[in-house]
Every structure is written in structure tokens, then in C-alpha cells.
Amino acid sequence: MGAVEAVARHGLARVQGGTLQLHRLTQEMLKGQMTRQENDQAMADAEALLTAAHPGDSREPRFWPAWQVLLPHALAIDPAWLTTSWGRFVLGDACWYLMDRGQARPARNRLQRLYDACLQQLGPDHDDTLGAAHNLARAYNDTQDHERAHALDEDTLARRRRLRGNDHSDTLSSARSLAVGLWSLGRHEEALALDEKTLEVQRRVLGEDHPDTLSTASNLANHLAEVGRVEDAVVLGEETLEYRRRVLGSDHPNTLSTAYNQAIRLEGVGRVEEAVVLGQDTLQTRRRVLGSDHPHTLNTANNLAVCLRDVGRVEEARALGEETLERRRRVLGEDHLETRRTAEWLGKLGKEQEEPGSGE
Incomplete structure (x- = not known):
């Protein structure tokens, strides 16, 4: 302890809460020796x-x-x-x-x-x-480099299939990841087919409520909605959300991701009031768990604003949209795609209210 006190006394290190922090110059000097x-x-x-x-x-x-x-x-x-x-x-x-x-x-x-x-x-x-x-x-x-x-x-995936077999959990995780990439590249039919096959195997090998199975199910529900099979997506999404709440808990990021996407799907099939309720709960939880500035929280806020407008709660929608735009400008930047989308939506909302007879 005498040596530690000596370097701290000379300003070469800081001792606090049982930890030792060396000045960067001190680190470089010691490393060189x-x-x-x-x-x-x-x-x-x-x-x-x-x-x-x-x-x-x-x-x-x-x-x-x-x-x-x-x-x-x-x-x-x-x-x-x-x-x-x-x-x-x-x-x-x-x-x-x-x-x-x-x-x-x-x-x-x-x-x-x-x-x-x-x-x-x-x-x-x-x-x-x-x-x-x-x-x-x-x-x-995550950095939009989908080709790589x-x-x-x-x-x-090819190596894991050869080394571990088709049913190994690592192989199945690679298959799910590949499906995500295929979807991002616009190869939707291939992604959907791979998702469905992977989910089938995971349910058989890992079980209906295994976290890996639920990740694939959540992805598949998203992809089904994107190709127009929204009713199928809603059914699978409800099942997956129920499992994830029970297995992972309501605050888990994966549960919140499923809830967020399910709110979008509910809106898509006209169940907008349900979408608002789920969206409000998801936003509140994401703010607490992830923070108000996290991109996922901002996505939830943006979608909830749209739902609020669709049920006639226009002033609440505008207030939430303006808050989301301010945060996106600060966090993502003025030119980010999501920032621009929020700004454009608010512009359209303003024009709707200016039109004659556009009140509630």
C-alpha cells in the first residue's frame, strides 16, 4: 500500500473507492520500461x-x-x-x-x-x-453494411453446419442472423423461408419457449407483416410476446422489441386503441430501462404519436412528435433518415389541421 500512496501523493495516480487509476502519461512511461x-x-x-x-x-x-x-x-x-x-x-x-x-x-x-x-x-x-x-x-x-x-x-452458417450439424443451437443462431441479413438486402422470400425452417427446428430441438426460439419467432412475425401476411403476424406476435413476458420478463429488451412491433401490427389491422395502450406501456418501460434518448425508445415514441393521431388525440400526438423530433435531432443528427421522417410527419400533421373541416 505504501507504493500506491506514494504515486498518489505525487499526482501520478488516483485512489478512490478501492480502485487505482493511473494517469495516461504514467501508463505510457511504465509500459515503455x-x-x-x-x-x-x-x-x-x-x-x-x-x-x-x-x-x-x-x-x-x-x-x-x-x-x-x-x-x-x-x-x-x-x-x-x-x-x-x-x-x-x-x-x-x-x-x-x-x-x-x-x-x-x-x-x-x-x-x-x-x-x-x-x-x-x-x-x-x-x-x-x-x-x-x-x-x-x-x-x-447494425451499421448498415449488409453485404459484408x-x-x-x-x-x-456453412462452417457450423459442417462442424456442429443442422440442429445445434449455434447453427440455428447463425441461420437466424443470416435471415436478418437477407431481409435487409431485399431478399425477402429467402429470408422468410429460412426463418420458417429455423423456427420449426428450434421448436423441436430447443422448445417453444426457449429464448432463441422466441428470437426467431419475433423476427418471423416482423417478416410476415412486411410481406402482407399481417393477420398471421399478429397471431405469432401475440404468442411470442406472451412467452417472452413469462420467460424473460416484461422489462427485457427482447420483450420490449416484440411489444413495439406488435403495436405496429395491431395498428395495421385496425386495432388502433389496443396499439395505443401497448405503445404507451412499451414507451414508459423503454424510457425506464433504456433511457429517453435510446434509438429504440425514440422509435416507440414516434410510432405512438402516429397511433395517437389515428384515434383523434391530435394534440397529444403533436406534443410527443415534437419531443421525439427534438431528441432525434440531438441524438441522431438533423440529416438522419429517422429524424427526417419525424419532421415530415409533423409537417403533414400541421397541414391536416390547417385544412377546413379537419377538426375532431
Whole structure:
């Protein structure tokens, strides 16, 4: 403890709450004085600390506060220096947390580095390489690089089918991811067929209420609605939402995603009052769980504003739309597609109210 107190006294480090934070210049100075063996040992120690501090599944909101604390440390480690499967898994989990929080770009950079390192050090068929590829494909899709996502998903699925078989849970996860990419590329019939086949196998192998099965079911409901099979989508969406609330809980991001999409589908089949109720509940929960500025929260607010207008609650719709536009301008930027869509919708709403006889 004497050494720690000494460096703190000279302003080279800060000791607070049982943690030690070294000044960046101090870090660089110490790093420059380390031998290769000492540096390797330091990286191994850092990886061991990282894995020991793994809070739990980053998809679970109850672990998010701990992930927020761990995240800077996880991202400070060069993925190429990781030497264990568990270390690579924890980094992948950290990047998944980032993507779920709407920060796909920094996650993509780290995952690209991890995938390239795994490919070089372990080869294309290693489980760690395939796991990194799966995560990176999602990052590609989240940053609108759908062609690269598709190529990576297609390769990963082929390898997992050969190595693990068609019914393995990892293979089925890759199939679901590939379907998402196919849809984004406009290859809707292929995506729909793959979704339906994957769901059939998952229900048989994993069970009706397994989280992976429900992810595929949720995607399939979205795709069914997009091709005009809205009634089928509503039925599947209701079933999936009920399962997810029971299995994952009402506050889980995946449950909220299903609820958000189900509200859109209910509006599409004319059940607008139900859509408003579900939309209000989803918005309230997403604000609490994700925060008011999260892109998913803003999507929910935007859709609820549309529903409110459709049931004649025009002033509430306008107020919510204006708030959403302000947040989207600040969070996404003036020129972002979603910002422009909200602005255009508000413009149309204003014109409708200006037209003679357009009152309630």
C-alpha cells in the first residue's frame, strides 16, 4: 500500500473507492520500461481480471450497471492479446452490450480486431473464430453494411453446419442472423423461408419457449407483416410476446422489441386503441430501462404519436412528435433518415389541421 500512496501523493495516480487509476502519461512511461515478458504477463493478468469480473449476460438489464463499470476496462484490452476462449467471450459480450445500447460503431471496431486475430491465430473453423464472426455480422448489420454481414453469416452458417450439424443451437443462431441479413438486402422470400425452417427446428430441438426460439419467432412475425401476411403476424406476435413476458420478463429488451412491433401490427389491422395502450406501456418501460434518448425508445415514441393521431388525440400526438423530433435531432443528427421522417410527419400533421373541416 505504501507504493500506491506514494504515486498518489505525487499526482501520478488516483485512489478512490478501492480502485487505482493511473494517469495516461504514467501508463505510457511504465509500459515503455516493461520487458516483453513483463508485458505478456501484464496482459495475461488483465485478461484474468476481466474474466473474473464478468457480470453476467449483457442482454439482461439487471447486469447493465455492472457492465457500465466494466466496459471501459474491457475495451482497453487489445483483442489480439487475448489468449483464452473465456476472455474472447467476455469481450464479445461487452460489444453486444454496446450494440444493445445503440453504439454499434465502436463495437464493430473491436469485433473486427477480435475476428481478425482469431482468424490468424486459431483458423476459420475454431469455435472462438465462429463466435467472433457471428457477433461481427450483427455489428455489420447494425451499421448498415449488409453485404459484408451476409457474406460473413453465410460462411459462418456453412462452417457450423459442417462442424456442429443442422440442429445445434449455434447453427440455428447463425441461420437466424443470416435471415436478418437477407431481409435487409431485399431478399425477402429467402429470408422468410429460412426463418420458417429455423423456427420449426428450434421448436423441436430447443422448445417453444426457449429464448432463441422466441428470437426467431419475433423476427418471423416482423417478416410476415412486411410481406402482407399481417393477420398471421399478429397471431405469432401475440404468442411470442406472451412467452417472452413469462420467460424473460416484461422489462427485457427482447420483450420490449416484440411489444413495439406488435403495436405496429395491431395498428395495421385496425386495432388502433389496443396499439395505443401497448405503445404507451412499451414507451414508459423503454424510457425506464433504456433511457429517453435510446434509438429504440425514440422509435416507440414516434410510432405512438402516429397511433395517437389515428384515434383523434391530435394534440397529444403533436406534443410527443415534437419531443421525439427534438431528441432525434440531438441524438441522431438533423440529416438522419429517422429524424427526417419525424419532421415530415409533423409537417403533414400541421397541414391536416390547417385544412377546413379537419377538426375532431
